[in-house]
Amino acid sequence: MLLIECPHCGPRDETEFHYGGQAGVAYPAGEVSDEEWAAYVFLRDNPKGWFRERWFHVHGCRTWFAVERHTVTHEIRTS
Amino acid sequence: MRFTFDGRELRGEPGDTLAAALLRNGVRVVGRSVELGRPRGIFAAGADEPNALVRVGADPMLAATTVELYDGLEAWSLRGKGRLDLDAVDERRYDKGYLHCDVLVVGGGPAGLAAAVAAGRAGARVILVDEQPRLGGDLLNSRVLLDGAPALDWVDGLDLPSRVLTRTTAVGYYDHNYVVAVERRERGERLWHLRARRVVLATGAHERSLAFPGNDRPGVMLASAARAYANRYGVPPGRRAVVLACADSGYEAARDLEAAGVDVAAIVDPRQEGLVPGTLAGQVVTGTTADAEGVLTGVYVGGGHSVGHSGGYGGGRGDQYIEADLLAVAGGWNPVVHLFSQSQGRVRFDDDLQAFVPDVSAQAERSAGACRGRYGTREAIADGYAAGTEAAALALGRTPDHEATAPETAPATADGWRVPECDERAPRAPAVLWQVEGRSGEPAFADLHRDVTVEDLARAAGTGMRSVEHVKRYTTAGTGADQGKTSGAVVVGVMSALLGAAPGQVGTTTFRPPYTPVSFATLAGRDRGALSDPVRTTAMHDVHVARGAVFENVGQWKRPRYFPVDGEPMEAAVPRECRAARTAVAAMDASTLGKIDLRGADAGEFLDRIYTNTFSTLAVGACRYGVMCRADGMVFDDGTTTRLAEDHFLMTTTTGNAAAVLDWLEEWRQTEWPELDVSFTSVTDHWATVAVVGPRARQVIAVVAPDALGLAFMRYTEADVLGVPGRVFRISFSGELAYEVNVPWAYGRALWEAVLDLGAVPYGTETMHVLRAEKGFAIVGQETDGTVTPQDLGMAWIVSPRKPDFVGKRSHARPDTARPGRKRLVGLLPDDPAALVEEGAQLVAGLREGVVPMLGHVTSSYAGAALGRTFALALAKGVAPGDRLRAVSGAVVHGVTVVDPVFYDKDNARRDGDPLEGSPAPYAGEVRAESPAAACAARFAAASGPAVRLREVAFEPMWEVRGADPGAGLRLGPSWWLVSGNITPQPGWVDVSGQRTILELAGPAAEDVLITGCPIDLHPSAFPGHAQTLLGKTSVILERRDPETCRLYVRSSFARYLAEWLLDALDAL
């Protein structure tokens, strides 16, 4: 059970959060090709190591925020 | 103390384990082995026991060495496998609890005790857990003197932290210093969830055996266990003993056994020098003999000759035979690195200790004492004190003083604490010996529990297996209930001999939680039966129950499916309810629909981006149906949204998706469009909703909400509802004249009762489904499954071609979503008008041999009351009205004809119903407010006492406030407050008085209740006074009013669940 630091509420158990996937995936602006749009909708990084990801404090302050988590050790650093 | 074993009446002493009591009664054979059925006796004295597994009452399998004896205990022997007694009644109350600390110390032996003392003296919040009924660890089993006095005197004099959990086994060490422990309480086990800034592992060491022929006979026992039975329980485990001392601890055992009156016939030491005169040095045990029952009668001892560099001896001809009924084996020590390894720490093989020890930590943890190979009592105490000092400093954000935290300097600590003097000798290096080949044909066991022999291991090596993980799976060594605690090192040692590799190269198998077996009942705790999942109820629930409604689960909600009259079946009730809605007036409890209050200057713009159609142009007072899609273009949810004011909308969602939609809105607002001025407040529970449906609905509305009589279709008005400020929407999901009447939660029951009193026939979800399906209205989650676009549903009209963008728009132009030939919503009429096609049935054009193309599937199927026949909705590709298909479900095949999906009232002629007849009399009934937990008041009072009092604080006015700080109330999040009490609300505050109720827990034991379900740290130093978090399985706002009074703000629909949960918690205290 991860302990996740909410920027508003402080450290809370993972069960209070919803996972939000990779952070920093921008909504495509303007005209985009089918491939670019499909990449936005369907493709995400899956690295072994540090990964910037979003969490939603659903049972707390309802804030979306991003952290960096190491996908092997689960070490978390706020970013 | 009286107890029975396999029905035999026996007597034990207080403080005995079941194993000690069995030995006290001379019981040598306690069970049979799992594969070979060999007689087995007690082998160990703790959690490492591989043999003495017994059934005790409702517990199918426990190690007798871990069961505390109690008067009346009934135990049965097993053959290595647990057995469930289906008739056993388990009245124990299992529970869980959450605790937080700066320093968690696991293990109450010399090292752990010293660590706890040190961390406490440094000012840290400390929790100490230990598996034994009393602290001391191995000191309980030994006769060691500390400062010249019995070691337990030293233990009793320690200044320990306030939170000491004895009889508590830490079973799992997970990410971020999350440790799970099981406390054995008389009234039932409690699962502790412990979160620590730093962890000190002081888990000690297990003694190991070695593989020699006949090493499994009852009477062969670990030397440390023999010593524990003699010293701690006063039970000499035999009359005449041979001690095999591969490590010096064997000599201690021999000394203590002699002191207990056991005749020690010989000490056998494989090393070249014995510690005491007469030792059979340079010799090993090469075999055993047994009596008819299989119990040990004698031991062969011989000089042997080396069969390999890494520790094997073969038996020789000149072996001597020594009569003995006890063989105490001191094979060496294995540090208990289970939790360390679970925490992802890396171990290494220490050649001096001949054991795996912790090497590199992965978490905020440090091992101390015997679990890292510091076996001596004094060095363990020094090591523990240093570890505790360091852990406290790191937990409290101080720089550790390296002088004070180095184990070598700790004996003279700066704060004056002194490590006691001890009468032990420093142990010599153990013998490098894992297996002995004897002359007898007796098997030499590596894993007693799984009956795995050296021969089995050799066979595994012979097949080419090199990895110990493969050997484990091939032989099952280490997979027993004891998880190989006594066998793991032996398997590695034997494998290293077989493979000619060092044990460090062979490595260990992965240590997985739990460290000791945990029952499912313990894991479930109180979350079972009615509390296994929250049940959400509406304000009208009790009336539905009283009326005999048959319920169905919709998400966590209980919704009436139908209301049988005089015991009629659903097949009769639903047509009757449908008829009322189509020809007269009927009513449904629609409170479960999600309701979201949207405010802000950009609310219209925001809705335009979320819905496929346009809302910014909606007139104030008008309602519009909307569909929202995910970014992939697939339908996510639908519902009506009403413009209450220029900058104020009310969105409704499907019952099951309410929370997901609110999360979805927050995601887009916060992560993509932070520039938009809009905020969302759930008011699902605040408003109780009654749908009044049917051509004669005006007869009811004229009484309950006369202000709304003139309402046009898809219009809304605020209205006086039975004297209460309410809201009325003219929305229809059936095609009939319909009003959705909303009042605050407290009046929901009164409104429902009034509507029924006025002649409306109550109907449930089944009738709602039939009515909407007859009109061809799709239901999200029934007609859609995440692969269906609005266009697929025949709703291209709701997808705005003019808006620059909305979520999912670009996906509707993707080649796959835009292609022709996708499945579309169609209607189906079965050939047999009485045949009900199964939902999920596959549609095919015809039946023939071989592969038949699947055209689609049936999504909804009902007996239509107004149609007088069965009908269905389906998703199908390449079909047109008039096509004949077959619907196949298993062996059942129905012929069906494709039709338009609107079956009833295609031109919407029924929408406006009948005009009002006459002037109905005002409602004469009582309109009484009722709070969500009102029905529990008497039970709250009955459960309250001096330790804790429970009550509902009902009807508290509450508002949610966004934007600027209102200067009052509880801050819930960034720019978000909950204001309560008798104050005048400011413009823009959202009335949520009915959204939540308050349950108040007060008294000295209030916190004891909260920690059984609330995962956050409630310590005054960490808890800010209030928080939004979880309690049990529901969200709450937790407010500490004073040190002994907590208020729980809970959603009204969850109030009954939380009330039951709290009553259960009080009962379990």
Ligand SMILES: [Zn+2]
């Ligand atoms: Zn938060």
